[in-house]
Amino acid sequence: MKLLEPGATLDGFVVDACIHSGGMAHIYSVHYATTATSGPSDPGFPMAMKVPRMTAGDGAENIVGFEVEQQILRSLKGSHVPRFVAAGDLTRVPYLVMEYVQAKQLQHWLDEARETRRPLDPATIARLGEAVARGVHSLHQQNVVHHDLKPANVLIRDDGSAVLLDFGLSYHGHFPDLLAEELRKAIGSPTWMAPEQVVGVRGDPRSDIFAIGVMLYELATGELPFGNPQTSGGLRQRLWMDPTPPRQHRPDLPPWMQEVILRCLAPEAAGRYASAAHLAGELANPEQIRVTERGTRSKGTSWRVHFKRWIKAVGMAYKPSPLPTVQIDEVPIVMVAVPFKGATDVTLYSLRAAAQRSLGSRAGARLACVTVISPSETSGTEAAKSEASVHTRYLELLRQWAQGIDTEKHQLSLHVLEAGDVAQALLDYARGNQVNVIVMGAATHGLALQRIVQTVPMRVAMDAPSTVILVKAELPFSALA
Amino acid sequence: MKLALLSDIHSNVQAFDTCVADATARGATQFALLGDFVGYGANPSAIVQRVMTMVDAGAWAIKGNHDDMACHVPTATSVPTRGEITAAWTHAQLSESERAFLDALPLTHQDGSLLLVHASADSPERWRYVYDARGAAASLAAAVGLSADSRYVFGGHVHEQTLYYQGRGHDLLRFMPTPNVPIPLPPHRRWLATIGSVGQPRDGRAEAMYALFDRDASALTFVRVPYDHSAAAAAIRAAGLPDFFADRLARGE
Numbered sequence: 001m002k003l004l005e006p007g008a009t010l011d012g013f014v015v016d017a018c019i020h021s022g023g024m025a026h027i028y029s030v031h032y033a034t035t036a037t038s039g040p041s042d043p044g045f046p047m048a049m050k051v052p053r054m055t056a057g058d059g060a061e062n063i064v065g066f067e068v069e070q071q072i073l074r075s076l077k078g079s080h081v082p083r084f085v086a087a088g089d090l091t092r093v094p095y096l097v098m099e100y101v102q103a104k105q106l107q108h109w110l111d112e113a114r115e116t117r118r119p120l121d122p123a124t125i126a127r128l129g130e131a132v133a134r135g136v137h138s139l140h141q142q143n144v145v146h147h148d149l150k151p152a153n154v155l156i157r158d159d160g161s162a163v164l165l166d167f168g169l170s171y172h173g174h175f176p177d178l179l180a181e182e183l184r185k186a187i188g189s190p191t192w193m194a195p196e197q198v199v200g201v202r203g204d205p206r207s208d209i210f211a212i213g214v215m216l217y218e219l220a221t222g223e224l225p226f227g228n229p230q231t232s233g234g235l236r237q238r239l240w241m242d243p244t245p246p247r248q249h250r251p252d253l254p255p256w257m258q259e260v261i262l263r264c265l266a267p268e269a270a271g272r273y274a275s276a277a278h279l280a281g282e283l284a285n286p287e288q289i290r291v292t293e294r295g296t297r298s299k300g301t302s303w304r305v306h307f308k309r310w311i312k313a314v315g316m317a318y319k320p321s322p323l324p325t326v327q328i329d330e331v332p333i334v335m336v337a338v339p340f341k342g343a344t345d346v347t348l349y350s351l352r353a354a355a356q357r358s359l360g361s362r363a364g365a366r367l368a369c370v371t372v373i374s375p376s377e378t379s380g381t382e383a384a385k386s387e388a389s390v391h392t393r394y395l396e397l398l399r400q401w402a403q404g405i406d407t408e409k410h411q412l413s414l415h416v417l418e419a420g421d422v423a424q425a426l427l428d429y430a431r432g433n434q435v436n437v438i439v440m441g442a443a444t445h446g447l448a449l450q451r452i453v454q455t456v457p458m459r460v461a462m463d464a465p466s467t468v469i470l471v472k473a474e475l476p477f478s479a480l481a
Numbered sequence: 482m483k484l485a486l487l488s489d490i491h492s493n494v495q496a497f498d499t500c501v502a503d504a505t506a507r508g509a510t511q512f513a514l515l516g517d518f519v520g521y522g523a524n525p526s527a528i529v530q531r532v533m534t535m536v537d538a539g540a541w542a543i544k545g546n547h548d549d550m551a552c553h554v555p556t557a558t559s560v561p562t563r564g565e566i567t568a569a570w571t572h573a574q575l576s577e578s579e580r581a582f583l584d585a586l587p588l589t590h591q592d593g594s595l596l597l598v599h600a601s602a603d604s605p606e607r608w609r610y611v612y613d614a615r616g617a618a619a620s621l622a623a624a625v626g627l628s629a630d631s632r633y634v635f636g637g638h639v640h641e642q643t644l645y646y647q648g649r650g651h652d653l654l655r656f657m658p659t660p661n662v663p664i665p666l667p668p669h670r671r672w673l674a675t676i677g678s679v680g681q682p683r684d685g686r687a688e689a690m691y692a693l694f695d696r697d698a699s700a701l702t703f704v705r706v707p708y709d710h711s712a713a714a715a716a717i718r719a720a721g722l723p724d725f726f727a728d729r730l731a732r733g734e
Binding site for chain 2: 064067071074090091173174175176177178179180181182183323
């Protein structure tokens with residue numbers, strides 16, 4: 001469709017200006033033509049209209065991506081996507097009106113680092129990566145896999161949160177996949193595409209984790225891990241090849257950052273983080289990341305290993321994926337609230353047993369051990385009560401408590417929160433970290449007083465974004481003898 | 482307008498009443514009954530009476546192969562099929578007027594872009610099964626032949642909920658829907674859905690199946706509803722029909 005001039009109207013929207021001319025579409029800022037008395041009133045946020053260059057007359061083929069985006073954006077909720085406003089009839093005037101999000105593209109950080117020749121510091125990279133992973137997880141929780149994540153499609157708001165754009169290649173587990181065909185082809189952008197996408201797999205949430213890995217690699221080193229392949233042979237390289245370790249490009253990069261990046265870029269999806277929420281959890285607590293050989297290696301993988309993998313990759317073929325929500329539900333984030341004030345050994349024992357049960361027998365769940373301490377426990381003047389030393393003491397208590405939990409099978413993280421309102425602190429943590437199950441003590445958090453005051457467990461249970469398990473103290477049978 | 486589509490009721494009053502009530506509660510304003518009202522189940526007459534009442538009130542109804550068999554009972558072969566076993570019994574249960582009603586039902590119903598057929602629009606009287614993309618393509622092509630306006634072909638017969646659609650390739654693709662989630666079916670594409678069975682689900686789950694098509698929003702919901710299948714099974718046993726027909730309801734087979 002030809003460029004719309006400022007002042008032009010389309011289906012009740014008035015064009016203010018063209019704010020972006022892309023290869024596939026023009027983006028305009030728009031407002032409603034009508035006044036408040038007739039027609040829809042102002043939605044309360046600025047609006048952008050995306051109009052594809054292709055029209056239905058140019059062949060239905062080209063407009064499928066736009067149709068996919070209309071369907072998926074309409075179905076998505078939450079703060080990590082622009083709010084949907086309206087969609088035009090595809091056969092008449094295709095367009096999409098959505099919230100105009102005022103934020104910076106992730107590309108901005110890459111450009112800035114390149115122009116100033118100053119690489120981004122690891123803390124900034126981790127913060128950006130965590131924001132993207134949280135946004136991506138919220139898509140996966142809605143059964144959507146983005147499949148085209150790249151720095152131009154990720155916005156970062158001033159508050160640090162991410163907004164994801166462009167759902168033209170996305171997959172919705174509840175809808176028929178209009179982009180699919182009998183002969184499964186690679187669908188995505190070559191630079192960021194996951195190996196399984198190369199062989200036509202659609203709907204695996206871990207494909208998005210791979211794309212985050214490519215972005216983190218670029219943020220950390222300024223290089224692309226697999227270049228920008230133009231041929232299908234070049235594209236298939238990532239089925240067996242490990243990229244050059246990021247620290248080879250940039251030796252001052254901390255090993256934990258390399259560990260995270262290379263884990264995101266594992267050729268087989270099962271080798272990556274099990275969910276984007278797990279990845280976010282790691283990036284939020286870099287000091288607790290378990291660094292393996294992967295994090296410290298400074299040489300590329302040997303040709304022998306690559307050759308073996310190359311043989312294996314020849315047989316890699318399309319497989320249908322289970323629903324995204326089914327996949328991420330298998331690897332939940334379990335949060336356990338561990339009280340140290342007035343908690344008996346029996347209570348602590350029972351909490352650990354309940355936490356282990358909630359992690360399940362399958363590998364891959366993540367356990368976040370949280371304890372909340374009162375701000376009065378720390379002091380700015382007394383050295384023994386300094387925040388750092390008090391936190392260290394409680395982290396050590398948590399570490400002792402968590403002994404016996406299989407950290408080979410499950411990722412573990414420890415957190416000391418300082419807050420006057422225990423229930424609120426637990427709820428905020430659970431929301432901010434996309435927790436699936438909260439495990440907490442019934443008695444120690446004052447359930448017995450429920451009749452008199454609203455106790456911590458009841459407040460958490462009522463307002464929690466997830467399942468809450470209230471644990472009653474129970475000794476193991478052997479200890480009773 | 483919300484259209485409720487119910488097929489393969491198979492004389493199961495418990496399942497039928499549950500689905501009709503559920504569809505009404507979800508705002509259905511038009512009912513389409515896609516055949517196989519009788520056969521297998523214990524209450525053929527009660528179902529036909531309900532269908533006659535609904536048709537008087539404006540519902541659309543078409544004929545299924547079991548309805549045809551109950552009117553024209555096939556001569557006994559040496560190894561009768563399961564359908565044939567109950568056809569003679571069903572025939573005897575129905576009154577003259579009930580049989581006449583079933584026999585007079587049309588094989589297809591067209592309403593604008595919508596074509597309803599019990600089995601396949603490709604020779605409806607041959608009751609072809611739409612089990613795969615090829616069968617779906619043949620039915621869809623025949624529907625377009627019947628009316629160039631056809632965009633949606635909805636049928637039953639296979640007792641499964643499946644959606645066939647055009648992807649980017651030449652062939653139709655098969656999509657297994659998640660129950661109770663509206664799926665956008667924009668009218669610029671052509672779609673074929675098998676909406677499942679009210680009275681005899683066969684996908685390993687006992688819940689009754691039907692579908693709800695919101696024509697204004699162009700969205701189709703494949704619905705599953707739990708119903709009292711033990712009561713339906715008890716009625717089959719009480720009627721003296723083979724235990725197999727009772728047992729399979731709980732197992733969804």
